[in-house]
Amino acid sequence: GENVEQHPSTLSVQEGDSAVIKCTYSDSASNYFPWYKQELGKRPQLIIDIRSNVGEKKDQRIAVTLNKTAKHFSLHITETQPEDSAVYFCAAPYNAGKSTFGDGTTLTVKP
Amino acid sequence: DAGVTQSPTHLIKTRGQQVTLRCSPKSGHDTVSWYQQALGQGPQFIFQYYEEEERQRGNFPDRFSGHQFPNYSSELNVNALLLGDSALYLCASSLSSTEFFGPGTRLTVL
Numbered sequence: 119g120e121n122v123e124q125h126p127s128t129l130s131v132q133e134g135d136s137a138v139i140k141c142t143y144s145d146s147a148s149n150y151f152p153w154y155k156q157e158l159g160k161r162p163q164l165i166i167d168i169r170s171n172v173g174e175k176k177d178q179r180i181a182v183t184l185n186k187t188a189k190h191f192s193l194h195i196t197e198t199q200p201e202d203s204a205v206y207f208c209a210a211p212y213n214a215g216k217s218t219f220g221d222g223t224t225l226t227v228k229p
Numbered sequence: 230d231a232g233v234t235q236s237p238t239h240l241i242k243t244r245g246q247q248v249t250l251r252c253s254p255k256s257g258h259d260t261v262s263w264y265q266q267a268l269g270q271g272p273q274f275i276f277q278y279y280e281e282e283e284r285q286r287g288n289f290p291d292r293f294s295g296h297q298f299p300n301y302s303s304e305l306n307v308n309a310l311l312l313g314d315s316a317l318y319l320c321a322s323s324l325s326s327t328e329f330f331g332p333g334t335r336l337t338v339l
Binding site for chain 1 (some may be wrong): 262264269270271272273274277285287319326327328329330331332333
């Protein structure tokens, strides 16, 4: 099955700095890579996703990059704000429907 | 559009009991997946339903079973509950690859 490794497990940045979270995956057939944000006690919410036919996608302060050769994809958050503090998960769906999630990164943005 | 809904919100059961959790998908979505999220961990894939059939299954024992109805809503059943089944159970619906999660059901097994 798919193996997804996510790093770092915790990340603390100063407000206004950038944050980068990286995931590596094992199944070369994976072609869709979402990122979710989960605040305490709430559901995971999709914040950005990328398909394997593109290398980068941006949405305001959030971007995702994909390196299919190296089998890794990264979440980039620029100009971080305290409300960005949450747990972020990457996922790599495979086998026509199964999804494997990373273990999560707890991001803390200090004002 | 109400989005993905789940019931109940919280549930407390004792070991050996059985539980049924329910999920209504986002309008227009025909696929429902169930996940178990233990505290401090990422969601773990249990299974996925499409056209009322279990299409994919993760590494969960047969005590975990499910069903999808003609209106695409779904149930997750867990038999012979163990303490280790305590977790947040998330339902996600999709039409293609993009999944949208429900608020979850917090199951506590005593």
